Amino acid sequence: LSQSYGRYQWFRNLYTEKPELQVGGPSTRWVWQGLMAAKQCFLLTRQVKIPVILIQAGNDRIVSNLAQKRFIDKLRKTNPHAELLSIEGAQHEILFATDKYRNQA
DSSP, X not given: OOSOXXXXXXXXXXXXXXXXXXXXXXXXXXXXXHHHHHHHHHHTGGGOOSOEEEEEETTOSSSOHHXXXXXXXXXXXXXXXXXXXXXXXXXXXXXXXXXXXXXXX
């Protein structure tokens, strides 16, 4: 998920130093709530009036890039300030990537 060994190590060390920050894997309820929230976002695009930039990892294996594109396409119909920034080659954790990808975000 990360393309930067140094940033990944920093993150792992933080977990060791502050175990209270650790989270487990997603529960079934968490996944279900995430899916329902995504559905609501898609259904309520007309209500979004603020500028939106969706930063997408071009090589994401966790999140559907196609679903993100569909969301932005629908949002653009009623919001001219919606933008999709796809960072080609980036993996899921863009902010933990190498500077080549991270700096584009």
